[in-house]
Amino acid sequence: xxxxxxxxxxxxxxxxxxxxxRQVAGGYRMSTKPEQHEVVRAFAKNLKPPIRLSLPALExxxxxxxxxxxxVPEINDIRGxxxxxxxxxxxxxxxxxxxxxxxxxxxxxxxxxxKEFLMRFGLKDVNELPSMEEFEKLVAESFQAELIPAESxxxxxxxxxxxxxxxxxxxxxxxxxxxxxxxxxx
Numbered sequence: 033x034x035x036x037x038x039x040x041x042x043x044x045x046x047x048x049x050x051x052x053x054r055q056v057a058g059g060y061r062m063s064t065k066p067e068q069h070e071v072v073r074a075f076a077k078n079l080k081p082p083i084r085l086s087l088p089a090l091e092x093x094x095x096x097x098x099x100x101x102x103x104v105p106e107i108n109d110i111r112g113x114x115x116x117x118x119x120x121x122x123x124x125x126x127x128x129x130x131x132x133x134x135x136x137x138x139x140x141x142x143x144x145x146x147k148e149f150l151m152r153f154g155l156k157d158v159n160e161l162p163s164m165e166e167f168e169k170l171v172a173e174s175f176q177a178e179l180i181p182a183e184s185x186x187x188x189x190x191x192x193x194x195x196x197x198x199x200x201x202x203x204x205x206x207x208x209x210x211x212x213x214x215x216x217x218x
Contacts, residue, residue, distance in 0.1 A: 083125060083152055092118045093127060097149070097158055101131040101142035119143065127152065 037060065041053045050068045053060055064072050085093065092115045095107050107115045122128045131144040145158060155161065162170065 080152075083127075086118075088113070088115070089118050089121055093122055093145075093149070096122075096128055096143050097145050097161060098164075100144040100158070101134075102144075103134055103140040103142055105140060107143075 037053075041055075041060075043049070044051060044053050044062075050065060050071075051062050052065050053062050088111075091111055092107055095110050096102055099106065099110070104115060104119060107119075119128070126146055126148045128143050128149065129146050131142040133139040134142055149155075150157065
């Protein structure tokens with residue numbers, strides 16, 4: 033193992049690698065070579081921070097992504113609440129844009145997702161979004177994963193509680209300790 037590690041340290045120490053493996057505090061750490069500091073700093077400055085969206089914004093964005101082009105009244109019907117403020121936020125963040133006007137009375141504005149939306153979510157196009165069936169399956173698996181620890185915690189809690197017995201004649205429930213005490217008294 034140590035020989036393999038020393039081989040890696042030597043290999044990454046060469047000029048053709050931008051990172052190095054150094055011995056630090058009794059272990060090893062991979063880090064950027066000092067001569068690459070400015071390149072990494074310039075790259076990091078150009079990175080966009082992750083987008084933080086509220087739940088209503090995510091819901092609205094999902095409706096637009098799946099139903100585009102879509103109008104605000106259609107979004108409101110699907111969500112069941114007013115989405116006007118959220119639309120403004122999504123427009124400001126350039127995740128959605130206008131796609132013309134619907135040819136109906138009132139001519140409401142149509143909205144669609146942008147290239148920025150695709151880039152932020154790592155998609156080639158909107159066809160890469162999971163289908164509704166795939167989404168429902170993912171949600172079911174997620175809930176199942178959350179239920180298993182909760183069920184085992186409930187089972188653990190019931191195992192630590194005193195066992196109750198129900199008296200067939202009166203319907204009263206008694207703990208095992210009560211039953212033992214009655215046995216000693218009678």
